[in-house]
Amino acid sequence: MIKLKTNSIVKLCLSIVLCICFLQLPHVNADNISNNAAEFTISPVYSHEQKEDDAGYFDLNVKKSTTVPVKVKISNLNKNQDIEYLIKVGNATTNDNGTINYTNFKNKKDTTAKYQLTDFISKTELKQKVTVKAGSSSEVTVNLKVPKQKFPGTIAGGVYVERLTNSYTNEKNGMNTRNHFSMTLPVILTEQAKAKRIAKMELDKVMVKNGPEVIAKLHNVKPVMFGKLSIDSKITKKNHVKTLIHKNVNNYQVAPNSSFNFLASDSSNQLGAGKYTIDMHLQSGKRKWHLVKDFTITAKQGVPLTKQTGWLGISMMLWIVVIILILIIASLVAVIMWQRKKLKS
Known part of the structure; x- marks a missing residue:
């Protein structure tokens, strides 16, 4: 009886795995390229x-x-x-x-x-x-x-x-x-032979788009143009130290009094709903800035539990289903063992 139920459960798990698998077709863009010279x-x-x-x-x-x-x-x-x-x-x-x-x-x-x-x-x-x-x-x-x-x-x-x-x-x-x-x-x-080179970078806000995509709006608030800017950003759960997403870029150039959007996390990163913190270290030569800001990902913006990947690359939802099934099987086995022990006594 137990063996029969176990086989049925295994078949059910395999069916779930087959249902969540999908075929991703490549998308090709065809650009028309002209060979005319600028002249x-x-x-x-x-x-x-x-x-x-x-x-x-x-x-x-x-x-x-x-x-x-x-x-x-x-x-x-x-x-x-x-x-x-x-x-x-x-x-x-x-x-x-x-x-x-x-x-x-x-x-x-x-x-x-x-x-x-x-x-x-x-x-x-x-x-x-x-x-x-x-x-x-x-x-x-x-x-x-x-x-x-x-x-x-x-x-x-x-x-x-x-x-x-x-x-x-x-x-x-x-x-x-x-x-x-x-x-x-x-x-x-x-207007100066040697213009002042005192720069100041600020983190204006953190925007979240469905996916989710986490975008940090960085702002140069001084009339200074500079280059070789490196950005090292980390995203953690709020009040936690474990890094969930890490991104590093180098050799950025920044115009005077301008802002730009830095994509700290794209839709390939699986962040669910919750409160998070972005921690950014910026450096251009001797200039250094440390910028920190909290933000929230809503349930609509975050990755649904059914699409979140867990251990061995298997869906979190599938792992939850498997764990529940294991608990059910363990409970059934415990009940059967208890009944057998009761009959023997």
């Missing part, structure tokens, strides 16, 4: 405010109440066609992958920034168009009007140049497809 180059035309003539970008030491010309030379390498270009100026921001974007056109002004590059430029010069004749060059000027009030630290942005004369019609489906060829020249602005 143009851009280069900086330096003013006397330039610190280094061979920098390859604009590194300007300016004075208050002055107008500084930022000139970009556009060379059309196509000897048979005149080409139109779009020129825009943007502000520097920090991408979530730890790189600096020198031409962000849509971001709101950081609350900790006194000025940003676009504050120094007239609306008519923020966006310009120019046509360069075939096989020739042309210069485009953006005038920086430095305010009367001094600004601390560094202001960063860039001049973005995009080729417009390059659209063609796809004859198969009638869609008008445009290839985008663009280049950027960074613009770095200071």
Whole structure:
């Protein structure tokens, strides 16, 4: 009788295992890659405010109440066609992958920034168009009007140049497809020969998305641009010391007065509902910051118990079912043994 029940239980467990197994199909993205050449180059035309003539970008030491010309030379390498270009100026921001974007056109002004590059430029010069004749060059000027009030630290942005004369019609489906060829020249602005390099990083908040994904919003609240930033983050249960998730990155770059989202835990990490703490150590050269913040993962955001992996890579729910079955079997065996002992007596 006991043997029969045991076989039934084993079959039940095997059925559960087969039910929770699934086939994951690979997903392939097909990108259309154009082999058309950009057919143009851009280069900086330096003013006397330039610190280094061979920098390859604009590194300007300016004075208050002055107008500084930022000139970009556009060379059309196509000897048979005149080409139109779009020129825009943007502000520097920090991408979530730890790189600096020198031409962000849509971001709101950081609350900790006194000025940003676009504050120094007239609306008519923020966006310009120019046509360069075939096989020739042309210069485009953006005038920086430095305010009367001094600004601390560094202001960063860039001049973005995009080729417009390059659209063609796809004859198969009638869609008008445009290839985008663009280049950027960074613009770095200071009012001191040696700008102050005192940086300060803060952990603004911790966001949790379903999965869960734990995202730490890090914020550079000073007008300082720096690189070689390493981030070492650990996630623990609140008031516990055991590390549940550890992530380390290196060589991040940070723009002045900017914030970025650091993915401390993605959906591949199995965190259930509960209260947690993120502990982060940041370092860039001699600069060091230690940032700690508590956060909560709700039942909706966390990994359901049915999907959480336990010992030997088996689902936690399956382990619970197995343990319950073992307890039932043990109870039955104990009852049978007790009854046999009672009959013998």
